[in-house]
Amino acid sequence: MIKDKNQHRTSLSELGEFGLIDHLTKNFKISKSSTIKGIGDDAAVLEFKSKQIVVTTDLLVENIHFDLSYTPLKHLGYKAIIANLSDVYAMNAEATQVTVSIAVSNRFPLEALEELYEGIHTAAKIYKVDVVGGDTTSSTTGLIISVTAIGEASGEDIVYRNGAKPNDLLVVTGDLGGAYMGLQVLEREKQVFKVNPNNQPDLEAYTYIIERQLKPEARKDIVKLLKDLKVKPSSMIDISDGLSSETIHLCKQSNIGVELYENKIPLDPQVISTCEEFNIDSTTIALNGGEDYELLMTISQQDYPKIKANPNFTVIGYMTEKERGMHLITRAETLIPLIAKGWNGLSDQE
Numbered sequence: 121m122i123k124d125k126n127q128h129r130t131s132l133s134e135l136g137e138f139g140l141i142d143h144l145t146k147n148f149k150i151s152k153s154s155t156i157k158g159i160g161d162d163a164a165v166l167e168f169k170s171k172q173i174v175v176t177t178d179l180l181v182e183n184i185h186f187d188l189s190y191t192p193l194k195h196l197g198y199k200a201i202i203a204n205l206s207d208v209y210a211m212n213a214e215a216t217q218v219t220v221s222i223a224v225s226n227r228f229p230l231e232a233l234e235e236l237y238e239g240i241h242t243a244a245k246i247y248k249v250d251v252v253g254g255d256t257t258s259s260t261t262g263l264i265i266s267v268t269a270i271g272e273a274s275g276e277d278i279v280y281r282n283g284a285k286p287n288d289l290l291v292v293t294g295d296l297g298g299a300y301m302g303l304q305v306l307e308r309e310k311q312v313f314k315v316n317p318n319n320q321p322d323l324e325a326y327t328y329i330i331e332r333q334l335k336p337e338a339r340k341d342i343v344k345l346l347k348d349l350k351v352k353p354s355s356m357i358d359i360s361d362g363l364s365s366e367t368i369h370l371c372k373q374s375n376i377g378v379e380l381y382e383n384k385i386p387l388d389p390q391v392i393s394t395c396e397e398f399n400i401d402s403t404t405i406a407l408n409g410g411e412d413y414e415l416l417m418t419i420s421q422q423d424y425p426k427i428k429a430n431p432n433f434t435v436i437g438y439m440t441e442k443e444r445g446m447h448l449i450t451r452a453e454t455l456i457p458l459i460a461k462g463w464n465g466l467s468d469q470e
């Protein structure tokens with residue numbers, strides 16, 4: 121498991137709040153022309169000319185959304201940004217700025233926050249967004265992180281959840297279930313570590329799925345690809361809660377039904393083998409796992425030729441009239457109603 125590698129523990133009280141903010145944000149540079157004023161005043165100032173603005177926010181609470189016994193702080197910072205950018209891309213918009221707010225207890229030395237901010241900085245650099253503000257406060261025990269992401273798009277490019285039509289194709293990017301199975305492996309190693317702290321886990325066979333859990337990426341590339349292919353999805357959502365519940369969101373908001381084919385769901389071989397090892401059904405994981413940060417969209421059948429040769433996209437079903445309901449067609453060709461948290465009773469329907 122991840123040990124505390126910090127030799128040095130500088131108490132946060134040595135810096136004071138303003139010293140801390142300065143220290144953590146001194147390397148952040150402004151790169152977007154829409155950022156007029158970033159960190160340092162009472163508010164950031166942004167200018168977007170004729171664009172529409174999308175805003176999204178997420179709150180991450182220690183031991184609810186992350187477990188620091190196997191999550192390196194650098195990865196946590198990175199993932200906190202990714203989770204928000206994914207929501208911006210799901211609107212078919214370009215992410216431009218983020219704000220980051222943290223509440224920390226005195227359990228965390230400066231070095232821990234430096235690590236967190238290294239991850240934040242790396243994600244901001246790779247995804248080309250400016251960190252333009254935030255807030256810093258104390259908490260009694262755990263760590264809390266809130267990120268707000270801001271993005272821009274022309275009004276006609278923005279894709280909502282409610283535009284899907286019957287006969288549209290249901291399309292997903294990448295593959296599903298990896299993040300959840302990565303988490304299962306990490307949880308198992310945590311239990312093993314508790315019993316025998318000298319046990320060195322061999323995680324070689326799980327590198328892809330652990331990376332999907334600890335260092336996910338957001339599909340910025342898909343927003344560009346869709347533009348290049350001249351495809352505007354009729355609806356889109358990011359997969360943070362699992363394929364099943366996101367598909368239901370698209371259906372309900374678009375007031376239509378769906379037929380989703382079990383045998384079309386894209387799975388990485390490592391997800392399949394790890395599911396076998398854990399004796400879990402891989403379809404259940406893809407439907408309910410979550411945190412994959414892939415994009416789920418519907419496209420008009422006319423656009424199918426534009427995407428069919430592209431390995432980033434998999435057609436997994438098609439939309440129907442509302443009256444036909446929302447179903448998974450299994451490999452045995454039986455129809456099973458889609459429910460928000462699994463069709464085989466993994467947990468209760470929402």
Ligand code: ADP
Nearest residue numbers: 141145159160161162220221222253254255256
């Ligand atoms: P205020 O008293 O108005 O809340 P602060 O002293 O908290 O202002 O913040 C000063 C500046 O630093 C502001 O630009 C704010 O957005 C930014 N800031 C504060 N905390 C953070 C943080 N954790 N990460 C990034 N920027 C921050």
Ligand code: MG
Nearest residue numbers: 254255256257
């Ligand atoms: Mg403040």
